[in-house]
Amino acid sequence: MSRALTVVLALLVVAALVPFAQWAFLDAVWRPDAAACRAAHGACWGFIVEKHRFILFGTYPYDEQWRPALATLALLALWALSAMRIFWRPALALAWAAGLALIAVLMWGGVLGLPYVENERWGGLILTLLLSTIGLAVAFPLSILLALGRRSTLPVIRALSVAYIELIRGVPLISLLFMASVMLPLFLPAGVTIDKLARAQIALILFAAAYLAEVVRGGLQAIPRGQYDAAAAIGLGYWGATRSIILPQALRIAVPPLVNTFVGFFKDTSLVLIIGLFDLLSTIKVALTEPAWSGFGVEAYLFAALVYFVFCYGMSRYSRRFERRAESITLREPA
Amino acid sequence: MAAGSKKARALAYQALALAALAAAASFLISNTAANLEARHIASGFGFLRREAGFEVGESFFLRYDAADSYWRALLVGLTNTLAVAAIGIVLATALGTAIGLARLARNALLRALSAAYVEFIRNVPLLVQLFFWYALITEALPGPRQALQPLPHVFLTNRGIFLPVLGSVPQLAGFNFAGGMALTPEFAALLIGLAIYTAAFIAEIVRAGILAIERGQRDAAFAMGLTRWQSLRHVVLPQALRVIVPPLTSQYLNLTKNSSLAVAIGYPDLVSIANTTINQTGQAIEGVAIIMAVYLTISLSISALMNWYNARVAFK
Numbered sequence: 001m002s003r004a005l006t007v008v009l010a011l012l013v014v015a016a017l018v019p020f021a022q023w024a025f026l027d028a029v030w031r032p033d034a035a036a037c038r039a040a041h042g043a044c045w046g047f048i049v050e051k052h053r054f055i056l057f058g059t060y061p062y063d064e065q066w067r068p069a070l071a072t073l074a075l076l077a078l079w080a081l082s083a084m085r086i087f088w089r090p091a092l093a094l095a096w097a098a099g100l101a102l103i104a105v106l107m108w109g110g111v112l113g114l115p116y117v118e119n120e121r122w123g124g125l126i127l128t129l130l131l132s133t134i135g136l137a138v139a140f141p142l143s144i145l146l147a148l149g150r151r152s153t154l155p156v157i158r159a160l161s162v163a164y165i166e167l168i169r170g171v172p173l174i175s176l177l178f179m180a181s182v183m184l185p186l187f188l189p190a191g192v193t194i195d196k197l198a199r200a201q202i203a204l205i206l207f208a209a210a211y212l213a214e215v216v217r218g219g220l221q222a223i224p225r226g227q228y229d230a231a232a233a234i235g236l237g238y239w240g241a242t243r244s245i246i247l248p249q250a251l252r253i254a255v256p257p258l259v260n261t262f263v264g265f266f267k268d269t270s271l272v273l274i275i276g277l278f279d280l281l282s283t284i285k286v287a288l289t290e291p292a293w294s295g296f297g298v299e300a301y302l303f304a305a306l307v308y309f310v311f312c313y314g315m316s317r318y319s320r321r322f323e324r325r326a327e328s329i330t331l332r333e334p335a
Numbered sequence: 336m337a338a339g340s341k342k343a344r345a346l347a348y349q350a351l352a353l354a355a356l357a358a359a360a361s362f363l364i365s366n367t368a369a370n371l372e373a374r375h376i377a378s379g380f381g382f383l384r385r386e387a388g389f390e391v392g393e394s395f396f397l398r399y400d401a402a403d404s405y406w407r408a409l410l411v412g413l414t415n416t417l418a419v420a421a422i423g424i425v426l427a428t429a430l431g432t433a434i435g436l437a438r439l440a441r442n443a444l445l446r447a448l449s450a451a452y453v454e455f456i457r458n459v460p461l462l463v464q465l466f467f468w469y470a471l472i473t474e475a476l477p478g479p480r481q482a483l484q485p486l487p488h489v490f491l492t493n494r495g496i497f498l499p500v501l502g503s504v505p506q507l508a509g510f511n512f513a514g515g516m517a518l519t520p521e522f523a524a525l526l527i528g529l530a531i532y533t534a535a536f537i538a539e540i541v542r543a544g545i546l547a548i549e550r551g552q553r554d555a556a557f558a559m560g561l562t563r564w565q566s567l568r569h570v571v572l573p574q575a576l577r578v579i580v581p582p583l584t585s586q587y588l589n590l591t592k593n594s595s596l597a598v599a600i601g602y603p604d605l606v607s608i609a610n611t612t613i614n615q616t617g618q619a620i621e622g623v624a625i626i627m628a629v630y631l632t633i634s635l636s637i638s639a640l641m642n643w644y645n646a647r648v649a650f651k
Binding site: 267 | 345348349352353356363366367369370371373441442443444445448454455457458459460461462463464466467469470471473474475592593595596598599606610613619620622623626627630631634635
């Protein structure tokens with residue numbers, strides 16, 4: 001029975017994969033030649049080859065595109081360092097500060113002989129990475145405060161935290177992005193303006209903080225009562241106990257679900273396309289609007305899916321490795 | 336430290352929080368009032384009664400034309416949101432349950448295929464998937480005259496998907512199909528995308544729910560002479576549902592909220608119509624408030640419904 005099922009399934013897989021391979025590889029056109037693409041039966045990867053600079057860097061000045069390229073590599077290196085346990089020490093914060101300063105100099109320029117490039121021209125992969133990195137960096141401390149607030153014994157603080165978290169989690173991210181793009185300018189005093197990129201970043205931060213707060217709260221709830229009592233017994237006040245005893249343990253427990261939330265947030269940054277920002281998905285969509293290359297959406301979005309998948313799958317694998325390690329630690333402890 | 340001073344400090348913290356909130360609110364409100372006046376933007380919901388003047392691509396239950404009011408346009412958007420969410424929830428639950436069960440199947444190939452599905456779908460943004468399905472329907476499918484016909488009377492074309500309904504089958508008439516039920520490319524892409532995306536998350540919930548049931552329950556079922564399928568159907572699943580329902584609810588809410596991505600592929604859901612309304616009237620605050628109020632109402636109602644269900648199935 002099981003063997004018969006295997007045979008049937010294998011046949012179905014082959015029946016699906018053979019035409020796909022035919023389309024994606026054998027009949028595919030890799031040269032950036034739109035006419036050849038239209039003549040061929042296969043996929044048109046030439047579109048990606050032709051447009052790769054625009055997809056990766058958006059409308060950043062062509063001759064200066066080594067700068068976002070370098071900034072992208074620097075950001076990826078920082079993430080890779082942060083993923084390694086041996087670097088989990090205070091110096092890591094310094095590395096981030098230095099790295100972000102370097103990225104700011106590279107992206108904006110205006111110093112060291114680099115021509116100034118305004119945010120409106122930033123785009124592509126670096127925009128996606130920056131929106132998610134800065135979003136997480138600011139939202140994470142906020143989320144800790146919100147989670148502590150939700151578990152506070154002070155009724156007003158608790159009510160405000162619950163209201164914020166539930167309000168944000170109850171509405172779609174798009175409504176927050178709309179709010180940031182059309183309502184935020186009305187909230188500011190006359191003469192003060194903030195650009196579109198900063199507005200979207202604010203909406204993403206407000207959004208991520210609410211979701212991360214619930215994950216942090218989960219970690220806080222896993223800390224047994226005795227830890228609070230022990231902290232009080234050695235004379236620590238609320239903030240002392242929270243900072244030295246409770247949070248370090250709670251955050252450690254929360255690492256796997258936190259990374260999963262990071263993955264979700266990374267995917268969600270693609271929504272900034274709807275309010276007209278040039279993130280990775282947006283540059284791909286815009287590249288398709290050129291008449292010569294229109295009609296290759298299937299290839300374009302498969303490519304987008306592949307890029308997002310590489311990042312998200314990497315993070316998911318990392319969180320799973322962590323889960324397993326956490327399990328093995330708890331198993332060893334009683335011995 | 337005296338208990339009195341601790342209490343005083345607690346009160347001071349809370350008073351400070353409220354004062355900060357009030358200060359921020361009054362700052363924002365006064366700025367907004369000044370800005371609205373400077374830009375001559377009207378406020379209030381009076382615009383709802385005015386003529387909308389734009390067409391809406393499709394409407395499920397209500398008749399609508401451009402001479403109708405904004406109010407009616409938004410109502411059409413809401414019914415469109417509810418329609419795609421309701422059908423999406425049914426499809427995602429069916430597909431997700433099947434894949435969740437397949438993840439635990441004895442057959443190794445079936446397990447591997449379902450695991451690959453979950454990993455791939457969960458790690459690609461929904462918006463990318465929606466664009467992909469929309470491109471696939473509008474670019475890769477043939478025109479109505481060369482329509483693909485995978486099942487009798489079911490036609491796949493770049494103009495949409497045509498299905499038979501009771502007493503009416505789609506027939507080629509001129510350049511398009513008539514009769515039966517027509518799903519526009521926008522609706523079909525949104526529905527397929529939402530169902531396939533959410534199914535991957537539901538599959539993991541179903542799998543975790545079944546794994547949470549003690550092995551002994553299954554052994555006992557086998558000992559009673561139930562088959563593998565019967566023990567799943569009568570012993571494991573009913574108990575697993577208690578574990579499954581709460582996270583399943585939040586997936587249903589996610590699907591409903593995610594249906595707002597419709598605006599990106601041009602399906603006229605609530606957000607898309609509210610967006611058009613904001614662009615035409617300039618009344619951004621009211622438009623965003625309507626979107627948020629509607630979604631909060633939906634979220635809270637589904638939560639309430641699921642809490643009621645949860646209380647009913649809980650161990651007594």
